Amino acid sequence: MSTVPETERPKALALARAGVDRAAQHRVDEPWLAAAWSHPTTKVLPIAGGEAFVVDTEEGTELVLLPSFEAPQDGDRYFLGTDDDGVSYFALAGETLPGRLDGDARPAGLREVGAMLSDRDAGLLVHAVALEHWHRLHSFCSRCGHPTEKAGAGHLRRCTSCAAEHYPRTDPAVIMMITDEQDRCLLGRQAIWPEGRWSTLAGFVEPGESIEQAVAREVFEEAGVRVAEVSYVASQPWPFPSSLMLGFMGQADPAGTAITVDGEELAEARWFSREELRAGMAAGEILPPSGISIARHLVELWYGEPLPAAARW
Known part of the structure; x- marks a missing residue:
């Protein structure tokens, strides 16, 4: 198999963009994660059923990201990473999106807005959507059938009985x-x-x-x-x-x-x-x-x- 030269490859595939370092080294550091969640610069992406809130501006379509102190307290938190300015990003998955936001925010999914988002926002939404769907379908251990629980800041599920570890598919x-x-x-x-x-x-x-x-x-x-x-x-x-x-x-x-x-x-x-x-x-x-x-x-x-x-x- 050969590889198409870099100069001939398609640029900026809509869902292959990112602007955040996933910072996987922090996923098992609970004190760090707790401090990051409570930091005033931290941004949270509420997500439900593969959708998040977006807003259309003069610059384009943007995700609605909340400060952690304004985000709902229930739901599953997934650590998405940090940017060059040290800002931490989390997804917060719930059964439904939070109550109606002020302004022109509307719910949307990747198929509708994936190509319109910035590199950072596209990467955040792809990451969050993939994790949310995986968690929803892997509540039980495929080895012994007992319930699993979220671990690794959302990038792992661990069986409550046999301790088997399951990673996103x-x-x-x-x-x-x-x-x-x-x-x-x-x-x-x-x-x-x-x-x-x-x-x-x-x-x-x-x-x-x-x-x-x-x-x-x-x-x-x-x-x-x-x-x-x-x-x-x-x-x-x-x-x-x-x-x-x-x-x-x-x-x-x-x-x-x-x-x-x-x-x-x-x-x-x-x-x-x-x-x-x-x-x-x-x-x-x-x-x-x-x-x-x-x-x-x-x-x-x-x-x-x-x-x-x-x-x-």
């Missing part, structure tokens, strides 16, 4: 832009998607499988196309609910470009030239991947320029 998934000898790209459509929506192929890495093997297997299983070689491009977290998307460019084997869709993962698949994709988007017949997805960046990397603004949705 991340599922690796490959997503790939495959091209043929004519430099056409392979895109597919799922039946549940809106009419006209097309995207790159993707799938989860299976146990005992390399990421290169996963790329080749998924493309063949979904579209019947054989992959000859792949190049790594970039990655970004995808906390819907717990994936890490690994992006690739790939070249199809000239002897294996005939398409046969599986009918399960994909309803349709086809090869697109740049001209065909451009004409389809201009006519409103083709909806490309959304800007928050790494798929969008892979398509644009092949396309050679940003997709038309009218195609963004």
